[in-house]
Amino acid sequence: MAWRDVFLACLLVFLNYINALEVDYDGQMTMKLEHALANDPNPEFKDRGVIDILSIRNAAVVMKQNVFTDEDRNQLKALSEADGWYLLKATFTSGDSKEAKLRTFVKGCALYESGLSDTLTVSLDHTGWPVGISMLTNPSLCDGRIVYPSDLISFNTTVFIRHMEQGPVPDTATYIQKIEREKEARERGETKDNRSFLxxxxxxxxxxxxxxxxxxxxxxxxxxxxxx
Missing domain, CATH: 1.20.5 (Single alpha-helices involved in coiled-coils or other helix-helix interfaces)
Structure with a gap:
């Protein structure tokens, strides 16, 4: 077997291995949430709650988020009036104590006017480990609507898990078979040159x-x- 055929065969095995990794991973992890409600250059993060991700594949989660206090409501209202940013810090911990810290943010007025209704999207790499987090509110724009204290009692959070999309895998098996057929045809002298005289x-x-x-x-x- 020529070195090229050996290389292509090894490439096929490697691609199949990578594909198996991307399809078969699953696991659990804990996402600890902390947020900053003050419009401060050096904000102090406070505990917001914990989200247990029971299954990465199925995006099964259990949320335990703190109830908003009067102090929290007043701070978020002041942040909204100052056109400041609401900062969120997420610390991911796996079963083997592996840890990742990620941050995101939205306009304070957007979270305030949404009545604490937000969506968190966690992006995973091909091994199932978080590499990014984003936050959106519903609605996502600030239009100055009236918010009552009863609207700011607890978070209404939705969590999405975004898996890395698998790119197209080359059909190396068919390519190797084609090369083998061409090689055998050349050895038998069956290959014809149909090009013109020029x-x-x-x-x-x-x-x-x-x-x-x-x-x-x-x-x-x-x-x-x-x-x-």
């Missing part, structure tokens, strides 16, 4: 044409004398 022998014709043109250009008098 396509086959252009490398011989072009130098002759160039030689003739150069000869005529270098000796114009001889060519003229031959006509008298």
């Amino acid at each position: 396509a086959k022998y252009w490398m011989y014709i072009v130098p002759v044409v160039i030689f003739v043109l150069l000869t005529g250009a270098v000796n114009p008098e001889g060519a003229a004398g031959g006509g008298r």
Whole structure:
């Protein structure tokens, strides 16, 4: 077997292994949430709650988020009026104590006017480990609507798990079979060259044409004398 065939066979095995990793992973992890409600250059993060991700594959979660206090409501209202940013910090911990810390943010007025209704999207890499988190509110725009204290009691959170999309995998098995068939055909002498005469022998014709043109250009008098 030629080295090229060995390389292609190894590539096929490797791609199948990567594909299996991307399809078969699953697991659990804990997402601890902390947020900053003050419009401060160096904000102090407070505990917001914990979200247990029971299944990465099925996005099964259990949420335990703290109830909003009067102090929290007043801070969020002040943050909204100051057109500040609500900051969220998420700390992910796996069963083997592996840890990742990610942050996101939204306009304070958006969270305030949504009545604490938000959506968290966790992006995973091909191994199932979080590499990004984003937050949206519903509605996502600030239009100055009236918010009552009863609207700010507890978070209404939805969690989405976004898996890394698998790109197209080359059909290496078919390609290897095609190469083998072509190789066997060449060994049996069955391969035909259907190219035109010019396509086959252009490398011989072009130098002759160039030689003739150069000869005529270098000796114009001889060519003229031959006509008298």
